[in-house]
Amino acid sequence: MTLYYKNHPIIKGGGVEFLILILIGVIINILNTVLLTFDKTTNLCYQIYLLSNTGFSFVFGSIFVKTYRIYKIFSNMKRMDLILKSEVMILIIILIALFHWVMALEWYIFDGVSEKKDYTVDKKEFLRCQYPISKNLSSLFNFVILVIEFILSYAVRNVEKKYKEALAVPAYAYILYMLLVNIMNNQNEVNVIIQDYFDIVGTILNTLVIIYYLFIRKFIRIRKKKEYKSPSNVKMFVRWSRQLFLAERFNYQQFNSSSSIDK
Numbered sequence: 001m002t003l004y005y006k007n008h009p010i011i012k013g014g015g016v017e018f019l020i021l022i023l024i025g026v027i028i029n030i031l032n033t034v035l036l037t038f039d040k041t042t043n044l045c046y047q048i049y050l051l052s053n054t055g056f057s058f059v060f061g062s063i064f065v066k067t068y069r070i071y072k073i074f075s076n077m078k079r080m081d082l083i084l085k086s087e088v089m090i091l092i093i094i095l096i097a098l099f100h101w102v103m104a105l106e107w108y109i110f111d112g113v114s115e116k117k118d119y120t121v122d123k124k125e126f127l128r129c130q131y132p133i134s135k136n137l138s139s140l141f142n143f144v145i146l147v148i149e150f151i152l153s154y155a156v157r158n159v160e161k162k163y164k165e166a167l168a169v170p171a172y173a174y175i176l177y178m179l180l181v182n183i184m185n186n187q188n189e190v191n192v193i194i195q196d197y198f199d200i201v202g203t204i205l206n207t208l209v210i211i212y213y214l215f216i217r218k219f220i221r222i223r224k225k226k227e228y229k230s231p232s233n234v235k236m237f238v239r240w241s242r243q244l245f246l247a248e249r250f251n252y253q254q255f256n257s258s259s260s261i262d263k
Helices: 007-015 016-035 042-075 084-108 135-155 168-185 190-229 233-262
Strands: 112-117 126-132
Touching: 007 112, 016 042, 016 084, 016 190, 042 084, 042 112, 042 135, 084 135, 112 190, 126 190, 135 168, 168 190
Parallel strands: none
Antiparallel strands: 112 126
């Protein structure tokens, strides 16, 4: 649908390339939820970390640069040369993702990630991913990006609605999800299966928020504009009936006029 309407002003205004990156990020997040259902191994722990943060980078990195571009446009109206180019925006997204990949590479070199045996309250054994303490730096990095986005969204709050999107709402949803997941994951007595299902449900709900606010609402606006421009079937029928009535009335008047002349 995004590619089909790529030349429509509503889709084009949102940046087609960034909407595609967001969709890729959403797909990566969904793949991550599938991995969460498997038994934990060291390699799987790396994959979960990389997929989770790459998905974040594509989705919220795109939202971040889109918000920043709106801020630059309306805060520097007289200096249009200061507006971010698409290439620079994509580079920022890549750098956000690269930060997490460098972190994972460092852990891989120094054997920082492993699976750890743990037990539930009723002594059932299970495995959970054990990450180094530097993982907190990764979470802090993501949090800072979201905070900056909130600040930029607040700065452009008075911009006309047609020039901006509801970019802050998905970020609000993600912060809530991130806080709840971190609280749940720090409960060592909770079975990892329950933690993973909690993470899966949170990811799905967050994905639905992203899809609704960044895609579905655009398609609804496009449909409404189409309906506004093209008359409905009822209106077309009324117009056709009125034209037919006028035509018959005209023919009747012409007939009466010709009859009068004959007489």
